[in-house]
Amino acid sequence: MENIPSEQKPIDNAGGDATQNGPLRAPxxxxxxxxxxxxxxxxxxxxxxxxxxxxxxxxxGPNKLKEIPPPSFLSILVRNTLNAMTLVLIAAMAVSFGTQDFISGGVIAALIVINVGVGTINEYQAEKTVAALEAIGAxxxxxxxxxxxxxxxxxxxxxxxxxxxxxxxxxxxxDIVPAxxxxxxxxxxxxxxxxxxxxxxxxxxxxxxxxxxxxxxxxxxxxxxxxxxxxxxxxxxxxxxxxTGMNTELGKISAALSQKASNNRIGFAATWHKIKAFLGVVDTTPLQIKLNKLAYVILFFACIVAVIVVASTGFKNVPLSIATYAVAAAVSLLPASLPAVIALSLSTAAKELAKNHALVRRMDAIETLAAVTDVCSDKTGTITLGKMVTRRVWVPAALEAGKLGVDTEFGTDLDEGQYFTVETGSDPFYPQGEVLADNKDVEQVPTQATSDTDDERTLANKGGKVLDLHNLAKPMHELTLCAALCSSASIQRVKPGDNDNSSNSDDDDDKVTDGWEGHGDATEVALQVFAHKLGYGKPHLTKTGSAPDAVASSPEEDEDISYSRQPGKYELLVEHAFDSSIKRMSMAYTYTPPAESGEEPYILVLMKGAFERVFDRCTSLLAEGGRPLEKSDADRVQAHYDSLASDGLRVLSMCSKRLPLDQTQAVREMQRDDLETDMSFLGLVGIYDPPRTESAVAVQDCHNAAIIPRMLTGDHIGTAIAIAQQVGILPKDYAKSAVMTGPQFDALSEDEIDKLDPLPCVVARCSPETKVRMVDALHRRNRLCVMTGDGVNDAPALSRSDVGVAMGKNGSDVAKQSAEIVLSDDNFATIIVAIRKGRGIFFNLSKFMLYLMSGNIAQIVLMLIGLAFIDEQGISTFPISPVAILWINTLCAGPPALALGLEKTPADAMDKKPSDYNTIFTFWWIFDLFAYGFLLGAIAIANFAIVMWGYFDGYLGIDCNEDLREDTCNHTGRARGSVFASFLIVLMVHAFVCKHPTQSLLRMNLGENKVLLWSVVILGVSVFPVVYIPVINDKVFLLFPVKWEWGLVFASALFYLVVSEVYKLARRMGQSRKDQSAHKDSDMVGEDGAAEAKQIAAREKTYKQSA
CATH class of the missing domain: 2.70.150.10 (Calcium-transporting ATPase, cytoplasmic transduction domain A)
Known part of the structure; x- marks a missing residue:
């Protein structure tokens, strides 16, 4: 056959092997x-x-994926530079240098370097860390x-x-499959x-x-x-x-990542969209869009302010001092420290998250987390451990009075039988734990295999009794023996030095988590761990000599998990590997009992596999003390199989038989079908990939925060439902529409998906395209979503989601490159830690933005009203110098703002709805902004007026804006000193007021944020050198030392504190009346209203405490 060029596709393979590069006529x-x-x-x-x-x-071409070049330092630098606020500061810097105001220009330049440098360095370091994570490949x-x-x-x-x-x-x-x-x-x-x-x-x-x-x-x-x-x-x-290469399924996913969302805009619409994207008002994070819009609005008003200042001269013979003052007035409207404070706050949050196993690759992802409405997650290895464990066991036995001892009389029972639950900790391979007999009143004591922390009380609270390893009933003994020996898997303790955690102390959780590892088929490893928990580890059953003292896979090692079992030796005779066509495997052993036991040696044949393929090879129930099978038995056992399967478990059947030792040669030569017959059915074992212990708590935190967790997995629907119910994603009585399969979801058009109310919480058997469609559907509903995952199949959705969160340990490189955050511990619960931190950052943003911008409004109020102070030459006399304004706006306002950005996350951060985090610029925030701003500005103006006209005669001097001389500008210099000192001291008090929008300052723990406390103290002390050191005061800041005016300064601070407390009290009282009204209305509604009333009552309590 003539080869068809690689770019030609003989058929449309949509949904099939569309990526094969060979000349094939079909998938x-x-x-x-x-x-x-x-x-x-x-x-x-x-x-x-x-x-x-x-x-x-x-x-x-070569068999490799198209390489994604890592972001360069230059590209990260450009991205951090091209944001609206930084561009506005660059413009202000240029104007300052153009008017020869080198001090202002230099300070602004320093702020730009700090802002851009912090963001760039942190993101570059995060990228290098991600690149250093171990890659998966062949x-x-x-x-x-x-x-x-x-x-x-x-x-x-x-x-x-x-x-x-x-x-x-x-x-x-x-082997890793290469293509x-x-x-x-x-x-x-x-x-x-x-x-x-x-x-x-x-x-x-x-x-x-x-x-x-x-x-x-x-x-x-x-x-x-x-x-x-x-x-x-x-x-x-x-x-x-x-x-090979990009034509593989892996390559198909990688190609999907590089595809942008469809853009149907053409002509002017497309050009306008590109302009808005360049300006940063689309295609970026919600907060960044709002900040960029804010920057342009501020720039517009800053230009107006500058024009107003220049207009005060009539636009004729504008003195250099007025031009400088115009620039200073415009700059005073800019929260110059805002970009630097945001960058430093996000950087600090990123470092804190890194300590909690969340590596932030994009700093702006942190603030986006605050408002997420949905967390879309894969199941395997994310919500679950990604490892199989034995969960449930059933034996067809009626134990006498529920007793489980080795001498217990028992009979067959297919209607109820005996169920057991196997407890598993955070490490699925750890061969120590509890095997509980369900719903039996058994007088047993905890086995030595249980954790040291498990006592009689904790065991009783778990609804069952722990099996006694020294006293195990025959039915359970036979089934566990089959689980141990009918397996080629093994587990072993990791020796010291094999991992980084080997030297950890006993109190270190990582010692248990990383202490054991499994080898072989995942199902057989799970059975081997189960057998070890009951003292039936395969290495010990096959060990020659006395009984081992420890439960460990390596017979040579004595570990600290010790208990004895009956000595004996099982030697492998025949093995028939698992065959997918008959869905079962079998192994035969010769058993040599201890010489003193008096037992006869025999051949033990063991088999496990799918229920329908194992049960039809059985002719009796239980190896000892059982009975022949009857026709009705299959349906009765099937009911127990269905019960286990309905819980999302993969169910295996166990059976065995004994043959005389003299048939050893015959067994070796026997056909498989002949060997696997006349078996005795022992029971059922249910295994599954268990959820992480933290997942249920994390999901509950999502519900508390009104965030909808969704599971999108490639696993079977039964397993997905069971895990979703276990962790709380689905309630027990979930609606049918809450669960769909991938093909069902993909068969719907976008309009049909948009009509779903609500979207499914669980999607099983889904493809990568299914996950992307879910993310797009959420976006069409104006919802913000997080996508967590570790596999290549998660990468497209990670890229399209608002915040992609990849797993660092077991995650693929494609997933890590697509994510904004990488979890180094692969723990789903860590995403909740990140969301909580994101919400804390949101609160802190609102605090320091209120602090900075209210200060800006106060400055512009002071400077514009100051234009009314006209001297003898008809020129406005500044109530405060341009350098002093820049000093306050940058060096003095910045540290307290940064300290407010380091405030602790409020305890109720995860009890609020995502809509509460949609915008900082709420009505009350804006009202607070102008209320505090005008109050601060009015106090400063009042200080100037009191000194000039209340104490002095109101003479403003001559050329006091250019040269502050003692003979002509003494009164003006003293008034400016009073304004500078009072403005800065009151601004420091204002920093504490901004810690909470309604809580009284008298009820705050002012020493809790030590950074804020010390920054306020140090900046307060910095007033004295500025006011009293010669040259600095009169030549740079254009003010004179104050004397009695200190009384006015501290009176101003006290006045501001009283007014702000009264204002907060009024707000609390108004909110309380509003809550009381809502509380009365809630009496007329049902359970939802009652729940809301409880929330309102809690808020009322909070307000009372704040008061």
């Missing part, structure tokens, strides 16, 4: 492997020739290739990027692949050989394919490569 998973081998002109046994491989490399691949002249093929190891379509690859356990490949028929040996990064499924995908009929089935259902980036968890196979 690879719908074709037989022979058809693919023929189309790709390769050979199953010998592979491609060297010349074919070279030709395909030239045709399709550096080499095993291929079969022939020489240039043909001949027999040889197995060779090549770099992953040298793999080309048509290559025959060998995949074995532990998208089709499994060759007749070349499969129990291969299972972990595709969680692509599909989100917890369990490995069991691979098959047969072609599939559905061309558009999801990636997770294409069992005859293996995909780039997945890992072989079990078995082996020979495969043929059908897609």
């Amino acid at each position: 690879a998973h719908t074709l037989s492997s022979n058809e693919i081998v023929t189309a790709l002109q390769t050979d199953i046994e010998n592979g491609l020739t060297a010349s074919q491989a070279k030709q395909n490399m030239e045709k399709y 550096p080499t691949a095993n291929v079969i290739r022939r020489g240039a002249d043909g001949g027999a093929g040889n197995i060779s190891t090549i770099k992953t990027d040298e793999v080309v379509p048509g290559d025959i690859l060998l995949i074995k356990i532990g 998208d490949c089709r499994i060759l028929e007749g070349q499969l040996a129990g291969l299972e692949c972990d595709e969680a990064l692509l599909t989100g499924e917890s369990l490995p995908s069991v691979k098959t050989e047969e072609a599939l009929d559905d061309p558009v089935c999801p990636v997770g259902d294409r069992t005859c394919m293996v995909y780039s980036g997945s890992q072989a968890a079990k078995g082996r196979a020979k495969v043929v490569c059908v897609a």
Whole structure:
């Protein structure tokens, strides 16, 4: 067949293998492997020739994704420079230098450097940290290739990027699949692949050989394919490569990340959108848009103020002092410290979040977190541990009076039987925990396998009794023996030095979390851990000699988890690996009992697998003390199977039988089907990927904050529902519309999705496109969403969401590059910590913006009214000099503002609705802004007037704006000194007032924020050198030392404090009346109203405490 150029696509493979680069007539998973081998002109046994491989490399390119260049220092610098407030400051700096006001220009330049430098350095450091996170990849691949002249093929190891379509690859356990490949028929040996990064499924995908009929089935259902980036968890196979590089499923996702949202704007609309994007009023964070708009509004009014100042001269012979004053007046309207304070506040918050395992790559993402309405998350490894554990066990036995002892009499019971619950901590591999017998009044004591912190009271509160390892009933003994021995998996303690946490103290949680690791199939590891918890670890059952003292996978090690069990030796005789076609596996052991026991040796045959494939091989119930199976038994056991499955568990069946030792040779030669017959059914075991212990608390915090958590997973719908209910995403009585599958959601048009009320909280079996559509649907509803995830399948939605949060430990590089925040502990609950911090930053932003901008209004009030003070030459005499205004506006206002940005997050931050964080510029915030601003300005003007006309004769002097002389400008200099001192001291009091919009200053803990306290103290003391040091006072600040005016200064501070307290009291009383009115209305509503009334009562209590 003639090769079709790579850019040509023979068919539209939408939903199928649209990314294959070979000349195939249909998606690879719908074709037989022979058809693919023929189309790709390769050979199953010998592979491609060297010349074919070279030709395909030239045709399709290297097998690697398009590299995303990391952001350069320059690009980060430009991004931090091109924001509205910084551009306005640059303009003010240019005007200052143009009017020869070098002091003002220099101070503004310093502020610009601080603002841009802090943001740039922090973001660059975050990018370097992310780049340093360990990458996931497959550096080499095993291929079969022939020489240039043909001949027999040889197995060779090549770099992953040298793999080309048509290559025959060998995949074995532990390998990372280097490209998208089709499994060759007749070349499969129990291969299972972990595709969680692509599909989100917890369990490995069991691979098959047969072609599939559905061309558009999801990636997770294409069992005859293996995909780039997945890992072989079990078995082996020979495969043929059908897609490489950007044409793989992994490449398809990577390409989706580079695609921008569709832009239907054309002509003038498109140009106008680009202009607005450049100005920063679209396509950025909500707060940044508001701040940019604010900057342009302030710039507009600053220009008006400058014109007004110049207009006071009639625009004729404008003195340089008036021009300087005009610039100072304009600059006084600018919150010059605001960009620097925001940058430093976000930087400090980012460092604090880094200590809490959240690495912030984009500083502005922190403030966006405050107003998020939805958290869309993957399940596997994010909400769950990403590891399988045994959760429930059922044995078909009626135990005498509920007793579980080894000598307990029992009979078969298929109607109820005996259920057990297996407790698991934060580490799924830790072989210590509780196995509880459900709903039984059993007089048992805690086993030594339980945690030291578990006492009789805590166990009683868990609704069951812990099994006694020294006294275990036969039915549970037989099932646990099967779980331990019918397995090739193992667990082991990580030796000191194998990880960074090995030297931690006993109080360090990481010691337990990182202390154990599992090897082998995830399901078998879960069963092995379960068996270890009951003292049935496989290494101990197969150990020769006396009973081991410790439960650990390595028989040579004695660990601190100790209890004894009966000695004995099981030696492997026959193993039949798991076969996906019959869905079961079996192993046979010879058992040699201790010499003193008097027992006879025997052969023990064990089998586990899918219920329907195991139960039909059984002829009796229980190995000892059971009975033959009856026709009705299957339905009765099926009911228990369905019960476990409905809880989202993957259910396995266990069975066994004993054979005489003299049949050892016969068993070795026996056909598998003959060996796996006449078995005794032992019971059911339910395993699952458990939710993290913190996830339920984090989800509850979401509900408390009126944030909707949503689970979007590639896993099966039953499992998704069960986990969602466990962590609280779904209630037990959820509405049908709350759960959908990916294909169901994708089948809806945008209009149909927009009509859903509400959007589903759980979407199972979803593709990457499904997640992106969900994010877009939320955006159309004007909702802000966080997307958390760790897999490649999360990357497109991470990129499109308002804040993308990737997992740092197990996350793919594609996901990390797409996210604004990377969680170094892979913990879903950390996102709530980040949201809480984001809300704290929001509160602090409102505080220091109120402080800064009310000070700006006060300054402009002072300077504009000051134009009315005309001297003998008809020139306005400044009540305060331009340098003094700039000093107050930058160096004095900045430190308290920064200290307000470091305030602790309020305790009720997560009890408010996201809408409360939509904007800082609420009615009351704006009212406070002007109320405090005019009050501060009026006090300053009053000080000038009292000194000039109340104490002195009102003579303003001559040229006091240019040269402050003792003989002509003494009165003006004293009045300016009074204005400067009073304005700065009252502004320091104002910093404490801004700590809370309604709480009395008398009830605040002023020493709680030590940075604020010391900044106020130091700046207050800084008044004295400015006022009293010669040259600095009269030549730079154009003022004279004050004397009796200090009484006026402190009287001004006291007056401001009294007025502000009265104002806050009025606000509290008004809010209390409003809440009381709402409280009366709530009596007429149902339960929702009652809940609201409780909230109002709590608020009333808060207001009373504030008063």
